Amino acid sequence: xxxxxxxxxxAAPMAVLALTLTACGGGGDxxxxxxxxxxxxxxxxxxxxASGGEMGTGEAATGKFKEDPGVVTYGIVAQKVxxxxxxxxxKAVADAKNAxxxxxxxxxxxxxxxxxxxxxxxxxxNDGTEVYADGVPGAILIGADESAVAGCEDPYDVESWKxxxxxxxxxxxxxxxxxxxxxxxxxxxxxAPYVWKFxxx
Numbered sequence: 001x002x003x004x005x006x007x008x009x010x011a012a013p014m015a016v017l018a019l020t021l022t023a024c025g026g027g028g029d030x031x032x033x034x035x036x037x038x039x040x041x042x043x044x045x046x047x048x049x050a051s052g053g054e055m056g057t058g059e060a061a062t063g064k065f066k067e068d069p070g071v072v073t074y075g076i077v078a079q080k081v082x083x084x085x086x087x088x089x090x091k092a093v094a095d096a097k098n099a100x101x102x103x104x105x106x107x108x109x110x111x112x113x114x115x116x117x118x119x120x121x122x123x124x125x126n127d128g129t130e131v132y133a134d135g136v137p138g139a140i141l142i143g144a145d146e147s148a149v150a151g152c153e154d155p156y157d158v159e160s161w162k163x164x165x166x167x168x169x170x171x172x173x174x175x176x177x178x179x180x181x182x183x184x185x186x187x188x189x190x191x192a193p194y195v196w197k198f199x200x201x
Contacts, residue, residue: 153167
């Protein structure tokens with residue numbers, strides 16, 4: 001079964017702005033199946049004492065994620081966030097006015113397969129990645145072309161992923177141009193997020 005975000009990526013032929021953000025403490029949202037252009041940002045994960053916390057620069061977290069062959073243990077580290085321009089943001093969305101005062105923020109996260117079955121299909125572990133700005137969730141771009149950002153790999157190109165192997169996957173969000181800090185969050189399905197902070201513009 002495809003994960004929610006993966007299905008949205010397949011449904012959206014071009015990048016579209018996730019206009020509706022999830023309020024703090026809200027439950028999970030589902031995009032309108034009849035209108036993929038109204039896709040929503042992912043809900044914040046439920047707190048869990050077993051995981052999560054602020055990470056130092058270059059510090060790796062360990063988390064488990066359910067893939068198609070079974071549960072895989074990953075080492076996760078947010079390497080950096082690549083910030084674009086307001087002009088880039090305006091070109092990336094269906095309606096440029098929705099990107100006013102915003103820039104693209106592409107999080108680059110390195111995942112290392114540490115335990116569990118070999119993946120023979122596209123991994124979904126990057127579904128746990130979110131981008132925040134000054135503590136507020138950004139708006140995810142469904143169908144963003146992350147291949148244009150150096151260092152980003154396409155999960156659909158991963159055909160066999162064994163223990164010890166690493167890949168860098170990216171997620172692109174819209175964040176305010178004047179954000180002082182940008183945070184990359186990654187969480188297990190029911191866990192609190194690990195958080196890596198990076199400077200804004």
